[in-house]
Amino acid sequence: xxxxxxxxxxxxxxxxxxxxxxxxxxxxxxxxxxxxxxxxxxxxxxxxxxxxxxxxxxxxxxxxxxxxxxxxxxxxxxxxxxxxxxxxxxxxxxxxxxxxxxxxxxxxxxxxxxxxxxxxxxxxxxxxxxxxxxxxxxxxxxxxxxxxxxxxxxxxxxxxxxxxxxxxxxxxxxxxxxxxxxxxxxxxxxxxxxxxxxxxxxxxxx
Amino acid sequence: xxxxxxxxxxxxxxxxxxxxxxxxxxxxxxxxxxxxxxxxxxxxxxxxxxxxxxxxxxxxxxxxxxxxxxxxxxxxxxxxxxxxxxxxxxxxxxxxxxxxxxxxxxxxxxxxxxxxxxxxxxxxxxxxxxxxxxxxxxxxxxxxxxxxxxxxxxxxxxxxxxxxxxxxxxxxxxxxxxxxxxxxxxxxxxxxxxxxxxxxxxxxxxxxxxxxxxxxxxxxxxxxxxxxxxxxxxxxxxxxxxxxxxxxxxxxxxx
Numbered sequence: 001x002x003x004x005x006x007x008x009x010x011x012x013x014x015x016x017x018x019x020x021x022x023x024x025x026x027x028x029x030x031x032x033x034x035x036x037x038x039x040x041x042x043x044x045x046x047x048x049x050x051x052x053x054x055x056x057x058x059x060x061x062x063x064x065x066x067x068x069x070x071x072x073x074x075x076x077x078x079x080x081x082x083x084x085x086x087x088x089x090x091x092x093x094x095x096x097x098x099x100x101x102x103x104x105x106x107x108x109x110x111x112x113x114x115x116x117x118x119x120x121x122x123x124x125x126x127x128x129x130x131x132x133x134x135x136x137x138x139x140x141x142x143x144x145x146x147x148x149x150x151x152x153x154x155x156x157x158x159x160x161x162x163x164x165x166x167x168x169x170x171x172x173x174x175x176x177x178x179x180x181x182x183x184x185x186x187x188x189x190x191x192x193x194x195x196x197x198x199x200x201x202x203x204x205x206x
Numbered sequence: 207x208x209x210x211x212x213x214x215x216x217x218x219x220x221x222x223x224x225x226x227x228x229x230x231x232x233x234x235x236x237x238x239x240x241x242x243x244x245x246x247x248x249x250x251x252x253x254x255x256x257x258x259x260x261x262x263x264x265x266x267x268x269x270x271x272x273x274x275x276x277x278x279x280x281x282x283x284x285x286x287x288x289x290x291x292x293x294x295x296x297x298x299x300x301x302x303x304x305x306x307x308x309x310x311x312x313x314x315x316x317x318x319x320x321x322x323x324x325x326x327x328x329x330x331x332x333x334x335x336x337x338x339x340x341x342x343x344x345x346x347x348x349x350x351x352x353x354x355x356x357x358x359x360x361x362x363x364x365x366x367x368x369x370x371x372x373x374x375x376x377x378x379x380x381x382x383x384x385x386x387x388x389x390x391x392x393x394x395x396x397x398x399x400x401x402x403x404x405x406x407x408x409x410x411x412x413x414x415x416x417x418x419x420x421x422x423x424x425x426x427x428x429x430x431x432x433x434x435x436x437x438x439x440x441x442x443x444x445x446x447x448x449x450x451x452x453x454x455x456x457x458x459x460x461x
Contacts, residue, residue, distance in 0.1 A: 009253045009285035014350065033348045041349040042358075044283035047252035048416045060414065101282040101350045103257070108414045109320075161345070161355045165287050 003052040003116040004086060008167030010050075010073065010112065011158075012090055014041040014098060016148050016173025023176050024098075032099040040149065040157050043102055045090060045171075049112035053195070056202045057091065057110040065182040066111075066201070067092045069174035070132045070142060070189045072125060074151060075118055076164045082155070084118030085125055087189050087197040088171055094180065113187070113199040123193065125151040125172065130191035132179055139179035144172060208368035208448070209333075211248070211291070212241035220248075223368060238367075243291035246335055246369040247314065247420055255421040256284040256363075257411060258310075258339055260352060262401050262426025279402050279410060282350075284424075288358050292367035293451050296340055297360070298436065300459040304343040305434055307452075308427035309385045309442035311378070311397055312337040313404060314369055319417040327405035330417070331372045336450040337424045338364040338442040341431075363424075364442075364452040375446045379403055382445040383428060387438050395428025397444075 015021050015037060028036040051057050059066060069090030077083030091111040095102065125144055132140040149157060151172060155164070164170055181187050183203040190196050208223035214236055221228040227235045247254070260280040290296070298305050316332020340362040345355040375381070378397060385393035402410070407423055434440055436456035443449040 006253065009287070011285070011354075035348070037347050037349045037353075039345065039347065039353070039355045041347070042354045043350055044285065044354075046255040046283060046415060047418070048255065050252070098349055099351060100280060101352075103281050103283060104414060107283070109416050162285070162358050163287055163360050165285075168285065168287070 003114070004118055005050050005052060005114060006075070006167065006169050008076070008165055008169065010045040010169040010171065012043045012045055012106070012171045013154065013173040014043065016040070016154065017142065017175040018146050018148055019176035020174065021148050039161065040154060042158065043106060045112045046107045048109050049107055051110045051113050051199060053114065053116040053197050053199070056200045057113065058202050059183050060108060063093055065094070065180040067094045067178045068132055068134070068140070068181050068187055069178055070130055070140065071171045071174050072128055072130065072144065072191070073169040073171045074125065074155070076166055076168045076170070078166050080155070080159060080164065084120040085128070086118050086169070087115035087130065087191055087194050089113030089187060089189055089197055089199060090171060090174060113197055115197045116195055119194055121193070128191060128193070130189055133188040133190060134179060134181050135185050140175060140177055142175035147172060207371050207374065210246050210366070210368050211244040213244065214241045218244070243293050243366055245289045245291050245365040246367065247365070250418065250420040252418070254286050255415070255417060256286065256424070257281050257422065258284055258357065258424035259402070259407070259426035263395060263399050263428040264401055265395070265399065265429035276401065279407060282352055282357055284358050284363060287360060288363040289365050290361050290363070291365065294361070294364060295453050295455040296362055296364060298434070298454050298456045299342065300457050302342050302344045303433070306341055306343070306431035307385055307434060307440050307442060308339040308341060308431060309383050309393055309444070310337040310339050310424045310427050311381065311383070311444055311447065312365060313423040313425060315417045315419055315421040316372065317419060319408060319412040322408050322412040324405045324409040327408035328372070330408055331404065332419065333369045333371050334375050334378065334447050335365055335369050336442055336444050336448050338440065338450055338452055339424055339427065364450055366448070366450050368448050370447050381447065384443045385430070386441045387432065387434060392432050393428065393430030395430070399428060400425060
């Protein structure tokens with residue numbers, strides 16, 4: 001069977017893990033943010049980022065390490081319903097400001113590892129958990145019961161301003177403490193009920 | 207050639223403009239007002255990448271109270287669900303204070319573009335169309351600004367009417383842009399005043415992200431944005447490219 005790849009637009013969600021929110025909270029009232037976000041803060045992972053499970057991801061020359069954003073994406077069916085869930089490895093060039101859209105940090109070729117298959121058993125995404133292993137060593141855990149907006153609320157708050165179409169994907173967010181990985185390492189995202197998502201990072205062409 | 211994508215009698219057609227009418231791929235010629243206009247773009251195998259520039263005209267950057275033009279492109283990304291065609295309706299939420307159009311030259315990528323050099327950039331442009339990149343300033347937040355609640359709303363990015371082949375636009379960096387609201391000119395500018403011109407943008411984006419045929423770059427808007435209200439007819443027009451007509455429709459207040 002061919003591995004799953006998204007047919008629609010993939011959206012990510014910033015600050016949707018409570019630990020991630022709490023870590024940034026002391027700075028939210030300062031410039032340039034001046035206030036905590038009110039509505040969900042989303043970004044897009046463009047189609048050039050899509051990498052299937054098992055395929056290598058090339059880091060560009062000059063990028064020594066990347067931040068691993070392990071998450072679960074809700075894959076939309078028709079009329080706002082969730083058709084399935086999929087593991088995703090949302091890579092970023094490390095950055096500390098969330099003031100401007102993160103295109104140059106997140107939309108590089110290959111920077112989204114995508115699980116091979118959808119989980120379609122209808123389980124509540126709030127019951128999911130995952131862990132990140134780099135070269136087999138566990139570096140981070142995430143429990144999707146610890147979201148600022150639980151999946152149903154996130155869907156409703158996003159639907160308030162835009163329609164998620166059939167095939168679009170909404171990623172639930174990444175936990176605080178995102179690990180760094182470098183070329184030559186293998187990143188596995190392991191979650192009960194899902195097939196492992198594994199991608200090797202390789203050195204990019206100069 | 208000017209290409210359109212329209213629904214006629216319930217069927218989606220590719221069409222071209224001929225003598226003020228639409229020649230459907232079936233061979234039938236129909237009037238402009240006999241069809242529903244879609245964005246003038248062929249479907250893409252994967253999600254279309256839609257990049258949009260902020261603050262890419264020095265005068266607009268000044269208008270928005272930024273002290274100087276940006277040193278690198280300010281870019282955000284839209285989903286295809288935000289797009290609608292020519293002569294359609296854009297929804298204005300009830301009780302917002304400031305919703306404005308943005309007349310923008312939209313570049314349609316014609317060939318796969320990866321690490322393109324500035325000198326070669328023109329070869330990767332398939333054509334041009336007009337975008338109206340509406341913004342609702344009430345929803346601006348300083349997180350990934352401009353945030354998607356401002357810029358990725360359903361119906362809020364009209365595009366069209368036509369995709370004009372690149373060969374038919376003589377000097378893309380010298381095109382007059384103009385917006386009228388109910389017939390009165392409210393915005394005018396010229397693409398020569400872009401902070402980052404088209405070759406720069408293609409070189410810049412393709413340096414880290416491969417662009418595919420059908421991807422879009424909305425290149426920013428000049429000075430002169432005003433609030434638009436229910437029933438306003440907004441025409442965003444670019445010389446040699448087209449005049450995109452859109453009407454504002456206010457939503458009923460939620461009870």
